[in-house]
Amino acid sequence: MELFYEVExxxxxxxxxxxxxxxxxxxxYMVPGLAxxxxxxxxDGRGTGRSPAMQEPTxxxxxLRKLLEHLGLDLVTLVGHSIGGQVATDFALSYPSMVERLVVIAPxxxxxxxxxxxxxYIASVNAAAPDIARLVELSLAAPIYRATMASPHRSFLTEMHNHYMRRVFTEWRSFEVLWPEPPSIERLEKIAASTLFIQGTIEWPDMYNIAEHFKRVPAIxxxxIKGADHMLVLTHAEELADSIRQFCYS
Known part of the structure; x- marks a missing residue:
């Protein structure tokens, strides 16, 4: 298995x-309680953390499928945050028999x-490339990080962001991600898994529109979480873990 993973x-x-x-x-901050x-x-998704860099369209x-097969897992609960929620949603539509429950956090x-x-906003951040410090500064200045950047998690988020940006601009050879067709926005009513959608109250208006689309999921x-921004997995980890635990046992 190419991707770095941990099991607890x-x-x-x-x-x-x-x-x-x-x-x-x-x-x-979530794993110890859930474990x-x-x-x-x-x-670590491809190109991040300790996993290999993106070398070709991926x-x-x-x-994710290859990781689950490597681990011998044929039925799981998926918890995806932001683009991770997009991956989880597309996986649930592509391999419905493998997903018992789906949790999407600000997907x-x-x-x-x-x-x-x-x-x-995305264009303004990208325009700073390849100045890593400026990329990180502009990216984390978005209003959706306001609560996290005012919290004790500021330095940790900044360090992870720096590490990610350095890898992208020094190691990646491809930036193309391949997604299943048709796009999931056209197929949400086909999600078979019981689904939980969680978001904070400090978000882009787009997130509320995405939530409206997810209302088409049959069992959702x-x-x-009031006062949480896009990085609620850091600032509200215990509350999130409790919500996931209750959802899985319901």
Whole structure:
């Protein structure tokens, strides 16, 4: 298995898929609590943390499938944050028999048309390349990081972001991610797994529009964490772990 992964605990397997701009260390505050009840698998997505760099167009969904096969797991709960939520959603649609429960935390969504506000922000960050310090500064200045950057987690998030940006601009040879077709936004009503959608209240307006689309999932419930921003996996780890635990036992 090419991807770096770690397994903690015993019981029903939960696979955690991290967001962009960080690596699997982002789950460090959630794993200990969850591992008391579940077998928790965390991994560094391709090009992040201790996993190999992107060298060619890559399917993150197929990377996940290969990891589960390597671990001998044929039925799991997926927990995905941001783009990790996008991967989890696409995986649940591509391999429905392998996903018992789906938890998406402030997810992105294939096929979703993002707002001009968001696309302008992304363009302004990308324009700073290859100045790593400036890329990190602009990226973390977004309003969706306001609570985290005012918290004790500021330095940890900044360090992970720096590590990610350095790898992207010194090691990656491809930036193309391959996604299943048709895009998941057109197929959400086909998700068979029981689903939990969690978000904070400090988010892009786009997140609320994505939540509206997820209402088409047949078996879904929604949870909102007041005062949390996009990195609620750091600032509200215990509350998130409790929500996941209750969802899995419901």
């Amino acid at each position: 605990g015993n019981g029903v397997p939960i696979v955690m898929i991290h967001s962009g701009g960080v690596d699997s260390r982002v789950w460090r 008391k009840s579940f077998k928790v698998i965390t991994f 399917s993150l969904v197929e990377d 992105s969504l294939t096929g979703f048309a993002y707002s001009q506000e968001f696309t302008k 419930r929604f949870a909102e």
